[in-house]
Amino acid sequence: MANTNLMPSADTRKSTITDDKLFEIIELLFFAYRDFVSDPDEILTRYQFGRAHHRVLHFVSRNPGLRISELLDILKITKQSLGRVLRQLIEDGFVEQREGSTDRRQRLLFLTDAGSDLALRLAEPQLRRIAGALETAGPGNAALARDFLYSLVNDEEHAKVKAIIEK
Amino acid sequence: MANTNLMPSADTRKSTITDDKLFEIIELLFFAYRDFVSDPDEILTRYQFGRAHHRVLHFVSRNPGLRISELLDILKITKQSLGRVLRQLIEDGFVEQREGSTDRRQRLLFLTDAGSDLALRLAEPQLRRIAGALETAGPGNAALARDFLYSLVNDEEHAKVKAIIEK
DNA sequence: AAAATATGTCAATACTACTGACGTATTATT
DNA sequence: AATAATACGTCAGTAGTATTGACATATTTT
Numbered sequence: 001m002a003n004t005n006l007m008p009s010a011d012t013r014k015s016t017i018t019d020d021k022l023f024e025i026i027e028l029l030f031f032a033y034r035d036f037v038s039d040p041d042e043i044l045t046r047y048q049f050g051r052a053h054h055r056v057l058h059f060v061s062r063n064p065g066l067r068i069s070e071l072l073d074i075l076k077i078t079k080q081s082l083g084r085v086l087r088q089l090i091e092d093g094f095v096e097q098r099e100g101s102t103d104r105r106q107r108l109l110f111l112t113d114a115g116s117d118l119a120l121r122l123a124e125p126q127l128r129r130i131a132g133a134l135e136t137a138g139p140g141n142a143a144l145a146r147d148f149l150y151s152l153v154n155d156e157e158h159a160k161v162k163a164i165i166e167k
Numbered sequence: 168m169a170n171t172n173l174m175p176s177a178d179t180r181k182s183t184i185t186d187d188k189l190f191e192i193i194e195l196l197f198f199a200y201r202d203f204v205s206d207p208d209e210i211l212t213r214y215q216f217g218r219a220h221h222r223v224l225h226f227v228s229r230n231p232g233l234r235i236s237e238l239l240d241i242l243k244i245t246k247q248s249l250g251r252v253l254r255q256l257i258e259d260g261f262v263e264q265r266e267g268s269t270d271r272r273q274r275l276l277f278l279t280d281a282g283s284d285l286a287l288r289l290a291e292p293q294l295r296r297i298a299g300a301l302e303t304a305g306p307g308n309a310a311l312a313r314d315f316l317y318s319l320v321n322d323e324e325h326a327k328v329k330a331i332i333e334k
Numbered sequence: 335a336a337a338a339t340a341t342g343t344c345a346a347t348a349c350t351a352c353t354g355a356c357g358t359a360t361t362a363t364t
Numbered sequence: 365a366a367t368a369a370t371a372c373g374t375c376a377g378t379a380g381t382a383t384t385g386a387c388a389t390a391t392t393t394t
Contacts, residue, residue, distance in 0.1 A: 048379090050379090050380050051380085052380075052381060052382090078382075080382085080383080084380095085380090085381085103392070104390080104392090105390060
């Protein structure tokens with residue numbers, strides 16, 4: 001399998017941007033994400049929690065009454081993976097489940113007061129980091145950053161993502 | 168621990184951007200990264216590899232002759248974690264180690280032809296995704312996206328990251 | 335009554351990561 | 365030449381996240 005020619009050279013791809021510039025952004029996405037999650041990670045270890053717990057706390061915090069199936073679709077993990085994480089959060093008193101009022105099969109998710117507090121403490125360094133980055137990049141660039149990130153998301157997820165982030 | 172007041176409200180933080188807009192970007196970073204790594208992940212499973220293998224292939228591909236210690240500093244993982252991943256990549260013929268010419272303690276890392284091929288195949292969907300996002304966002308925004316991501320990186324890492332991405 | 339939905343749970347497995355310690359080869363310092 | 369520092373490898377033990385595939389229950393829809 002010498003050269004399968006899976007990557008056309010820059011001039012055969014209709015793009016004005018060089019591959020070197022694209023590689024820069026690939027690497028910056030790695031570095032940015034690495035540091036972006038490092039602050040919450042540090043807090044989470046004190047609770048014996050990991051990133052999965054953070055994600056649940058975040059999305060339930062932003063969407064009280066979220067259903068299990070919706071959370072699974074957001075996180076793109078399996079029921080089993082979510083199950084253990086959710087059980088720990090409930091046992092430790094950060095998350096509550098309530099029966100759906102119209103559909104009693106549903107287990108709607110809510111944060112307790114302790115859960116809300118923790119979610120805020122986890123969000124705080126990330127909010128600070130992003131606010132700082134947007135100030136460095138200059139005002140008015142929040143929309144550009146948002147549009148760029150949004151375009152990175154799979155097309156078929158766009159509608160769902162839009163519905164989730166716009167509160 | 169009712170309200171520890173760890174998050175000042177928007178008006179006490181000197182920022183023109185509302186928290187809601189910042190939360191949008193927090194969530195978009197999650198969704199963008201989730202989908203950004205999904206294509207390579209799918210390829211990697213065929214080799215029984217994971218994301219850590221991808222990262223090694225990527226950074227060695229971009230920096231032939233990289234030292235173990237440099238790679239550890241980039242990935243921010245421990246020697247032990249890197250050790251197993253590297254051993255698998257070497258056993259499977261994707262990575263080679265060579266003694267440093269001036270310092271024989273060093274194990275300089277290089278990709279084999281198979282390793283280069285795999286690195287390219289893994290990079291290809293990510294290059295495409297980013298090129299597409301930058302075209303959607305409009306030309307000239309590559310620099311803005313790059314600056315925004317760069318600002319998200321820890322300040323004390325800026326010099327190192329700059330040196331790595333600018334090839 | 336049957337089918338579909340929402341959720342929970344089991345066992346087995348694997349990837350990534352950690353801490354802490356110890357060992358070896360090589361180079362730099364005194 | 366002896367000592368210290370560096371670069372790397374490796375051991376054991378543990379933990380968090382994730383998977384597949386199967387099976388079970390309660391509830392709602394058809």
